[in-house]
Amino acid sequence: MITLRLAANLGKISLFPGQWILCVETIIQLLVLCVIAYSWYLSVFHVGIDWLIRRRGSYALGAIYILSVNVLIAPLAGLYLSLCSGRYTRDVAIYPLPDKKLLVEPYICTNQSGDPDVCNKGKCNGKWRPPRAYHCSTCGVCRLQFDHHCPWIGNCVTLYTLKGFCCMLFLLPVAFTVAALPIFKILLVHISSALDTSRRNEWANQIWWDWPGSWILCAGPFGRWVVGTILGFVIIKIDRQKSREDLLEPGYLIEEPHLRLILTVGFAMLLSLFTIFLLINSLKMVLQGVTTLETLRPPTIFVCIPRGSAESSVTVPIFPNERPYDLGSTLNWKFFVATRLVASSNLRSYIWPKLNPTMIQRMRSPLQPDS
């Protein structure tokens, strides 16, 4: 009866698209935290304590390994939690619409009249959208210096959080390399023996190696090899259970081939390669003075150059290939490095982003005779 009532109530629950995304992203965040916690447990207890110290007797190496893993994983988890926080509060555009007659420096505007942009989406309801801000439909707020919305952190990455984001992308492959380094050689031996077992096993040959579909089913010949090796690990596990080997020997998880260890290391390696690619791409954009959004969707914007009164102000369009916020790679890098690692831009007064000096010079040049 209770089960029926619960099922009926669950049927009544209807979530808005934004709430569904919030649920999915919360699950992703919990999964990522579980993966971090499990990797820490595997490294410290199974590799460090059980295998290096208890099995191999390398006390100094074990201590250095455990210390290094903790030194890397603790800030990684801290940065991750920090980037996940403030979904509706951090770097949100909350400033009143500026009076264009009072502006004296060149500023970004959306039309020939020099009007600042406003956002009419969701709760923003006509609020000022400052330059480089963007309304994130997932978070439902206008984000200052928006770069992109990252589903892995369930939050927007802005130019104020980009440094922390890049540090996290850098720490992940470093932590993986340090954690996997001592067991790398033994894992290669396990992979080789699993592959060998799989090729010699009648059942594996029947269901996989001799089946023509294995060449195309899982991403071609490489996938055929991966699935065949996984089958080898499964066969080894079944044989081990049959022979009732003592699995509680210190360091058994590392010394014997185990599928869960190989899958964890394989997943971490793929994730590390992905983060290296993302890091290189993000740093390239930092040096160019553009955000991910500006690269994907260059905005059609103008620059208004105030000249004393609203009537004499001049609005000049930005060229399609011009980067309005590029201050030169050295300055772009300096601004990026100067950002606080765990930062928020919710200051009392709005700080206008600096504009490309070469672009402003180009825009001012035809105005010289009048100024």
Ligand SMILES: [Zn+2]
């Ligand atoms: Zn908005």
Ligand SMILES: [Zn+2]
């Ligand atoms: Zn967002």
